[in-house]
Amino acid sequence: MAKKRKFKRAKVSPLLKLFENYNFQTTYTKPVIHNFEELANSTRRIFHIVSDASVDESKYFKDIFFTNWGTGILIKDSLKYFLLTARHVMDDYFQYSSGANTSPFRVTDKSITSFSKVDDFLYPKYFWTIGDIVEEHEYYDFKDAILVELFHPLPGQVVDHFIDIDTVIPLEIDDFKDGMVAFDFGYSIESNPYFYDPSNDIAPFDGDVHSCSTKIHMDGINGxxxxxxxxxxxxxxxxxxxxxxxxxxxxxxxxxxxxxxxLGMHFLGNPTSKYINFLPIAELFRAIKRRNELEKIVIDYHAYDRLTQNHDLESIGEMFFEWASRQPTESLRSVKDNPMALADDMNDFILQNKDMFLAAEAEKEEFGLLDDDDKNFGMKWFIEMHEKYKKRRDKEQQ
Structure with missing residues (x-):
């Protein structure tokens, strides 16, 4: 697994100072509908980054302030997380190559309206131009769909409100009916302004510490x-x-x-029109499943280079001790007088983060980086051993 990027502390940081909770009562009529809020909250605002070109990003990542807008849908497929969005939201990034910002945008791991640290985000790894493998349609322009593969959440990082395409069943085009009740969700520029003047009246901030502020308001449109x-x-x-x-x-x-x-992904709207064009999402879900037919486009090229060259990788033990150093002491057994406490804490850590370890191994296998021992006694076997250990431990403690 690639070593976690080092973040250089800068005097100027784009932390938000004011957040506005979206309100179901005032934004749209909140219906009593099964699974409604879970799906609605899978919609994420995209924060685009302006960086300092003088910083060597092979060693540090430094963001100066947020800029631009966009919306995406947080999706999970097996062990991996993705952001489904419109390609025109990401067009600026296709003209850059190695040397550009390695993390030019981000989304929050939770459907929240505040954050305080870099670990509150999910970061981009690859682009997949999934619109290229959707069967050409006379009236829907699927070429404007793109998939962003995200880095797996870090230990202790919890992701909420996403669409698991292995379990969630979308509406097919044949299911569409004239007059069907529908709702459109996203983060409009109008509702989510940035403020670069510290003394603004809506979201003032300390200009000696921060570089900007913004509101976070998810728009919901009845239709x-x-x-x-x-x-x-x-x-x-x-x-x-x-x-x-x-x-x-x-x-x-x-x-x-x-x-x-x-039902769909918002594609095109106009303030002078009451109509919004969309792409049928069932077709996009099928394309996500077929993404390996495409060649991925690398976004974070430093992480990609570290992985493909199989160096500078962080061990599970290193990750555990880094994670443990951030935990309250009362939550760890190993601060108590127990000779097996350290093993028990590490066992809990491994099982809590097993998806991350399995996803990392799957990616290494994709690049042919597993040796014969890894294949015979790999991560699945490793986790099974820890599951057996936990089962025996719990039984002994009963």
Whole structure:
């Protein structure tokens, strides 16, 4: 597993100083619909980064301030996390190569409206141009869909509100009905302004410490599907004058028999129109499953180089002690008079983070970096041994 990037402490940091909780009552009518909030909150705001080109990013990552907008849908497929969004939200990054910012954007690990540290985010690893493998459609431009593969959460980092495409069933195009109740979610520029003046009235901040502030407000638009001549569009009930710029890549939910289902990804809206164009999400989910037919586009090239060259990797033991150093002492057995306490703490650590270790091994296998011992006695075997240890330990303590 690639060693965790070192973050250089800078005088100027883009930590947010004011957050606005979105309110279901004022933003849209909160319906009593099964699975509604879980799906809605999978929608994430994208924070784009402006960096200092004078910093050697092979050693440090330094962000100066946030800029630009965009929305994405947090998705999990097996052990990996992804952000599904519109390619035009990411177009600026396709012109850069090695030497550019290694983490040019980020999303929060939780559907929250505040954060305080770098570990509150998920960071990009690869692009997959999944729109290229969706069967060409006469009326839907799937070329504007892109998938961002994210680094796995760090030990102790918890991700909430995502769409697991192994278990969540989306609506197919054949399921679309004229008049179907639907909801569109995203982070518009209008509702999520940045402030670079510390003395602003809405989100003031200490200019000697921070470089900017912002509001975080997820827009939810009531609507329904409308069949036009050739295809379906989303028709707004409310927010008719809202400029939806910034909501591209957001989730559109359809409701069938009182159950919320993923329906589409916001593609194009206009403040002068009551209609929003979207891409049917079932087609995109299938493309995500077929992503290995494509060649990945590397975003964090330093992590990629470390992995493919199989060096500068952090051991499980190193990760455990780094994690343990950040825990309250009362939460660790190893501060107590118990000869097996350290082994028990490490056992808990390994089992709590087994998905991370399995995902890391799967990626090494993809690049042909596993030797015969790794294949015969690999991470799955390693975790099974710790599961047996825990089972025996728990039985003895009963």
């Amino acid at each position: 329904h599907l409308r069949k036009n001549r050739f295809t379906f569009v989303f028709e707004k009930y409310n927010y008719l004058d809202l400029d939806t710029n910034g909501m591209s890549g957001g989730l559109i939910i359809g409701v069938v028999d009182g159950i919320a289902r993923p």
